[in-house]
Amino acid sequence: MTQAVNHVALLPLYAAAGTAILILLADLFLGRFQLAAGLLGAAGTAVCALVPRDTGTFCTGDLCSWVVTSRAALLTLVFAALTAGVLALSAPVLRQGYAPPGEYPFLLACSMAGGVVVAYAGDLITLIVGLETLTLPLYVLVGLRRGRSLLAGASAAVTFFLISVISTAVALLGAALLYAATGALHLTALHDATGQFAALGTAGAALLVVGFAFKVAAVPLHAWAPATYDGAPVPVAAYLSTASKLGGVLALAAVVQRLDTGPVVAVLAVLTMTVGNLVALRQERMVRLLAWSSVAQAGYILAPLAAAGVEAALAYAIFFVLLEFVAFAAVAALRGPGADGGALLAYRGAGRRNPWVGAALVLALAGLAGLPPGLAGLFAKVTIVESLIAAGWGWLAGVVALNAVIALAYYVRVAALLYTVPQSPGISVLDPALLPARARVPLALTTTLLVGAVVAVLAGFAPQSIFDTLAG
């Protein structure tokens, strides 16, 4: 049996995969412009996502394995933007030879292709394949660093790899059980099993949720995340906590929409946000703190998923990845190429030396805490609480609200640290040359940070466009 393939519908995927090939060719024949090729390809992918089409492909009857919706287009746009942003963040790292200039952008582009597949996936197998394509290159990226702290990178990569493989196996087992119990693989056709297979179907659904929960680093399946983020180069950690997490959220959203997984997800959500926030309170290293905070944020995303509020969860996820990206970009800008996130104390007074980078970091942290000046985080929090109360899950909304208070304690600690005057021991230093120098931030980083911050602020003022696209 032959199947008609709608190549136009597949354009974003072609563009994303083409990006990877383009980078490879640029590396092979020119030996330079790999980064430019990556940025160009990401832009092309974004453009292809915006070409309006309303049909899917790989269909059997009404059910398609590749579903084209405006939501998928928006998410592709987000994946492409994140990839381009991380590429730009990596520019100084690549220029100074901390990572191989060809392989690094190539792997990121491959990962982007996986993200595109996840966004458009219409059945469980496509979804899992997409998710694997999204994460597989990241194992290498985490460990891919020349020079110092090789060991930390390698151990982070291996931890991440093992955990990820196990989670994929669990998710596949869940999909298989669900298929055995209900005969459904397409996301729109998923339903709870009845009769003698009810138990089997429930087990399958639970395993799927657990498998995907690994990807978003939900407690108790979170232990890999802080070590991996901290061991990876800062731009890669940014990608892990934004694009990779978004993929996991999409996968979870697809599953919980049709299956009765509320209780499992609710328990995961409460554990995730509470544990994430409490542990983050005690962190002394920047990237670890962000990692634990991103664990807690995953809990907020899971909460509406428990009540099947998929749109609220996705809207929150989009606001979250924007703010998280800005936070990581600011950290990368403050630390300079080749450095890891460093200890929190290293950021003492950084906001005074680099006022604009400091302001961007404060904007991002306040947003992650759900507070103005950026309205994106505020509306994200409001969305979650509104959807939970509207769905009758008032108690969960209360848990989210209390967690927001706990979370503010550490966000505000970091933000305050940026503006602390560094205490000089003994005699006071009068010579300005002896004070920590105002670090020069590379142009690529400044631009990325500026674009990220502007997009985050604009999204805060016009959140309705995001809601409309997600609903449409």
Next chain:
Amino acid sequence: MTLLLQILLVAVVAIPVAGAAVVALMPASRDRGARVVATVFAAAGLVAALVLVLWPYLRGVGGDPTLGPWAEIDAAWVPALGVDFHLGVDGLSAPLVVLTALLTLLCCAYTVWKVPAGGSGRTLAGLLLILEAGILGTFLALDLVLFFVFFEVVLLPMYAVIAGWGGPDRRRAARKFVLYTLFGSVLLLLGVFTVVVAAGTGDMLALAGGFGLSHTTQYVAFALFAVAFAVKAPLWPLHSWLPDAHTEAPTVGSVILAGVLLKMGTYGLIRVGVGVAPEGAVWASPVLGILAVAAILVGSLVCLRQTELKRLIAYSSVSHMGFVLLGIATHTVTGLQAALIGNIAHGVITGLLFFLAGAIKDRTHTGALADLGGLRETAPRLAGLLGFAAIASLGLPGLAGFWGEAFAVVAAVERGGALWTTLAVLAALGGALTAVYFLRLLRRVTHGPASPAVTGVPAISRPEWWAWSPLVLLALAVGLVPALALTGTLDPLAALTGALR
């Protein structure tokens, strides 16, 4: 005309934001210039606020101030969350709007003259403008979710003001402030959506009077609102952030905090708590009344034992806000009017008190009452002003502090019954205690032989006179003509409470 009013309404909130943006973009070397620019923007904001508020009187016609908001703007913002950009000004919010704009202007002008140690003056002025925008937005918002958004805007700027320019223990105090108030504001968020989801709208004008919400919804919503606003106001026993925050905050921070930030709590309780969930308000009124009287008594008793100037004034705020909350708890028009005028009076007088306390601390480098004896000998004008402010605060008839406290007690008596009569008596007793501790303060600080700390203190400078005299005049004016703060409040209040009668 309506278009002009709508532009004015948006301008009142937008001018401070624009000012903050301009200040942020000015080069760091032009620090003083930036502070002057901030003051100019604050002045423009005050002019806009005055025109907006006095509009019905200036025009003579074009809107009867006693009927609902005379200026209103309503535009959809985020329909998915039910958020409308709905602002309006009526008799309840008008005096607070003017007070906010005035205090911000005075604080910005004060910052031009003197920047507290800790950071750049331009950042401080910018933060003051952001605070103003958030507070004004809260007072003007007529949409529940928008109200919440503005309520949250002030959290971090106030934190930054305390943590950046405060005293030696500022970090802890600022953290305590921000965590406490965020706790209050997340409860507000829960309450707002309990109402919005149940009613299907966030329009506060439509919701006023209950909107036919079920008993359970109203009880739950009011409980959430009451705790949320009780943290902000603050109401005993949720007040413990306040003394620390006030003691550590810089002078301008204390003035804004006591002068208008606390009012967001009491205004919210009237507009949102009583307005949206009136049955819940009636149901909870005995508890609220008892807590309010407890706050009055506890605040006064603690004041009697305070040895630090700013801490004493901070605790006196707890006691004064207790009177305001008692007025609200009685759920009568008299009580609510007492609460409104108490709000304004406390804002004016405590603002002045904190300015004076700051000036004394800056000059003598101590806030300990024991070290300040004999101020009258060396700085008679400063001591005289402190005496005036303290007497206004203790509620001498003819000055602003009197009306709020007296009529809160009257309202409790009017409410009748054993409980409310007892509360009235206890509150009156608390009022007497207020007199005791303020007289004690005056005796300790101004009288007696001059201590070493107060010898050779500089006289009051011209900028200080400029910053303080409007407050002195207002304390007199509101005391002599309370209608200044109460015109146009009767009908909105009757609309809020009348739904039950």
